[in-house]
Structures are given as structure tokens and as C-alpha cells.
Amino acid sequence: MKFYELFIALRYVTSNLKQSIIITMAISIGVSLIIWIPSINLSFFDDLIDKSVASAPNITIEKELDTFEKNAPKFNLFFGDRTLLLKDQVQTRKRNIKSYKEIMEQIKYVEQIEAMSPYVSEQGFVIRGTEERGAQIRGIIPGREVKVTDIENDIIRGGIRNLGINDIVLGETLADKLNVDLGDRVTVTGPRGSSKSLKVVGIFSTGLRENDEFQVYVALKSGQQIFNLGNDVNGIGIKIKDIYKAREVAGKLREITGLDAESWMEENKQILDQISRFRLIITFINFLIIFSAASSITSVFIMLIASKSKEIGILKSMGAKNFSVMSVFLIQAISLSLLAYVLGLGFAKLLIEWYAGIIESAGETFFSTEIPEFKISMEYAVLAFFYSLFTSILASIIPSYQAAKLNPVEAING
Numbered sequence: 049m050k051f052y053e054l055f056i057a058l059r060y061v062t063s064n065l066k067q068s069i070i071i072t073m074a075i076s077i078g079v080s081l082i083i084w085i086p087s088i089n090l091s092f093f094d095d096l097i098d099k100s101v102a103s104a105p106n107i108t109i110e111k112e113l114d115t116f117e118k119n120a121p122k123f124n125l126f127f128g129d130r131t132l133l134l135k136d137q138v139q140t141r142k143r144n145i146k147s148y149k150e151i152m153e154q155i156k157y158v159e160q161i162e163a164m165s166p167y168v169s170e171q172g173f174v175i176r177g178t179e180e181r182g183a184q185i186r187g188i189i190p191g192r193e194v195k196v197t198d199i200e201n202d203i204i205r206g207g208i209r210n211l212g213i214n215d216i217v218l219g220e221t222l223a224d225k226l227n228v229d230l231g232d233r234v235t236v237t238g239p240r241g242s243s244k245s246l247k248v249v250g251i252f253s254t255g256l257r258e259n260d261e262f263q264v265y266v267a268l269k270s271g272q273q274i275f276n277l278g279n280d281v282n283g284i285g286i287k288i289k290d291i292y293k294a295r296e297v298a299g300k301l302r303e304i305t306g307l308d309a310e311s312w313m314e315e316n317k318q319i320l321d322q323i324s325r326f327r328l329i330i331t332f333i334n335f336l337i338i339f340s341a342a343s344s345i346t347s348v349f350i351m352l353i354a355s356k357s358k359e360i361g362i363l364k365s366m367g368a369k370n371f372s373v374m375s376v377f378l379i380q381a382i383s384l385s386l387l388a389y390v391l392g393l394g395f396a397k398l399l400i401e402w403y404a405g406i407i408e409s410a411g412e413t414f415f416s417t418e419i420p421e422f423k424i425s426m427e428y429a430v431l432a433f434f435y436s437l438f439t440s441i442l443a444s445i446i447p448s449y450q451a452a453k454l455n456p457v458e459a460i461n462g
């Protein structure tokens with residue numbers, strides 16, 4: 049009789065299949081929803097962040113800070129008691145970086161920095177015959193750029209390491225719209241009217257719609273010629289060892305150089321904010337799921353205990369303690385919750401595969417030209433496990449407590 053609570057609980061599970069099925073289905077549906085909804089959305093977000101981080105520097109030093117802003121402490125010291133009027137503030141700014149080699153020398157020993165690459169990047173036009181497309185033209189030093197971003201791995205035809213002064217590398221979508229391939233020539237025009245005829249030596253696909261349709265790469269010297277920049281650059285791209293320390297490293301770079309440094313977190317702030325809002329919404333949805341399932345299970349247990357009042361009375365008349373009576377129903381709830389979790393996990397997997405099939409048939413998404421890999425979020429799988437236990441225990445504890453308090457004589461006669 050040492051384990052009679054377990055024996056009786058399992059007998060109740062098998063002898064009351066209808067109630068057991070209702071409880072199991074209520075929990076398993078909740079488990080599958082808790083796993084499925086976050087998993088498909090987080091798969092989208094993770095894929096978008098991975099591609100965004102891989103295709104761009106972790107930190108970018110884009111331009112020098114305004115001279116006025118940089119020297120604000122000195123201005124306040126000498127002119128704090130009077131109004132300082134700047135008639136032409138444009139002249140107080142240095143929009144381009146003139147001595148990028150000196151800056152790279154300054155910061156090369158900063159902890160976390162793995163690689164650096166100067167670049168020029170401005171809007172322009174890529175022209176082929178009568179076709180004219182707007183594009184972000186990025187001038188790079190290939191040997192450095194491939195150490196900062198994954199552009200070399202994104203090349204699907206041709207190459208980028210040997211990018212010469214008369215060459216260009218296009219995104220796959222842009223190449224299709226211009227109807228060009230390797231060896232064809234296009235004309236690149238800058239915003240100030242300078243133009244250059246370049247040969248297509250590479251075509252890439254990052255999986256990001258914006259990059260594949262609007263990004264092109266040229267040699268740094270070509271970019272400087274197209275944008276009339278002389279030897280200036282627009283910025284320096286930096287790769288670091290731990291991408292989640294990007295904001296901290298960017299702060300150090302601002303202090304050392306006096307330049308405006310932005311981390312990938314700041315550049316992708318909209319996506320990260322969207323993930324935070326999504327998690328908040330999911331928390332609210334999970335609360336509703338738990339409340340709904342717990343209410344259903346509580347009702348089922350109340351009916352179950354009412355139908356078993358005579359058996360409970362017999363147990364108590366035979367010397368069963370209140371805790372033992374409660375244990376019978378708690379064990380029943382926990383065993384059903386474990387079964388429900390396994391079923392819910394299976395349902396979630398099937399739903400993810402079904403959804404992936406629908407998305408795959410669509411071919412591409414709003415942000416991406418490639419379908420992300422949909423997988424179960426381990427975070428929410430663990431959360432769903434505790435949810436299944438918590439819901440069943442919460443739903444059964446009050447009815448089981450009421451059962452334990454039944455008077456044996458009244459329960460048997462009732």
C-alpha cells in the first residue's frame with residue numbers, strides 16, 4: 049500500500065477516458081500554441097538579424113561629428129554667458145573622413161576589434177541600355193571588406209576579391225532587372241553627374257530583398273571618382289568578436305576618435321524593438337491560454353471529484369490522510385500534463401512544417417528573398433513544459449483540496 053496513491057491515480061486516468069482526453073487535449077492545444085506562434089515569428093526575426101549582421105559591419109564609423117557638437121564643452125566654457133550664433137553651420141561639419149588610415153591606426157588595438165574596412169557609400173544610378181535603376185553604390189577594398197562582412201560567401205557567380213577599378217558586383221535581383229550577367233557592362237552615375245562604365249565581375253545573393261535589389265559594390269577608388277570625394281571616405285566598417293558587445297565598443301570608439309560610431313543594434317533598432325513588442329504580446333497571449341485551459345481543467349476535475357465522492361469516502365474511512373487524497377488527483381493531473389506536453393510538442397512540430405510549406409510555396413517574404421529555417425524555439429518549448437505542469441497543478445489543487453476535506457460518512461451516504 050506504500051504507493052497506492054499512484055495506483056489509484058492511474059486507475060482514474062484509464063477508467064475515466066473521456067475526462068482524461070478533455071484534460072489532455074486542453075493542455076496539449078495550449079502547449080502547441082505556446083511553441084508554434086513564437087517559433088515561426090522568432091525564426092523570421094533571427095533569420096533577418098543573422099542576415100543583416102552578416103551582410104553589414106558590426107560597427108560603422110560613418111562621419112566626423114559636427115565641429116560645434118564636438119567642441120561644445122569649450123564653447124560653453126568661454127561663451128557660457130552669451131549667445132553664440134553660427135551663420136553657416138555647414139562649414140562647421142566634416143561629413144567625410146579624410147585620414148582613414150590614421151583612424152584605423154588609432155583604434156586597431158581596441159579590444160574586440162577583428163577587422164576594419166574603409167568604404168564610400170552613396171546613392172546613385174546603374175544604367176544598362178534603356179534600363180536605369182537607383183542603387184546604393186558602395187566602394188570597398190575587397191581584401192578588407194571580405195574580413196568584415198560575409199559578402200564573399202554570398203557570391204553566387206563570379207567573384208569579388210579581384211574587384212578592379214573598372215569592375216562592379218551586383219545583387220542578383222538588380223542584375224535580373226537590368227538583364228545583365230558576368231562580362232556585361234553597365235554605367236554607374238553618381239549624384240553629382242560623374243559616371244563610369246564598369247564590367248560585371250560578380251553577382252551576389254544575401255537573401256535580403258533590399259540588399260539584393262539596391263546594393264552594388266565597386267572598388268574604393270572607383271567610388272571616390274564617381275562621388276568626387278578625392279581620397280576621402282564616408283566611413284569605416286568594423287567587425288568585432290562578440291557582436292553583443294557592439295554598443296559598448298562603439299562607445300569606446302567615439303571616445304578615442306571623436307567620430308560618430310554606430311553599432312548594428314542601433315542600425316537594426318526597429319527590428320529589435322519589434323521583437324521586444326512581440327515578446328510582450330506573446331506573454332499576454334500565454335496568460336490567456338493558461339487561464340482558459342486552467343478553467344476548463346478545473347471544471348473537469350470538479351465533476352470528476354463529485355463522481356468519485358463515494359470512493360474518496362471509502363479511502364478516508366480506511367485511514368487515508370488528506371494529503372494522500374490530494375496526491376491522487378495531483379498525480380493524475382501531472383501524468384496527464386506530461387502526456388499532453390508530448391502531444392503538444394508533436395502538434396507544434398506539425399504546425400511549423402505545415403506553415404513552412406505554405407511560405408515555401410510563396411517563394412519569398414516581405415524582407416527576404418530566401419525562406420528562413422523554421423525551427424522550434426527551445427526557450428518557448430521549456431516554457432510550455434512548465435506551463436503544462438503549472439496549469440494542471442493549478443487547476444487540480446483546489447478541487448483536490450475540497451476532496452480531501454470531504455466527511456467520509458457524508459461522502460459514502462451521498
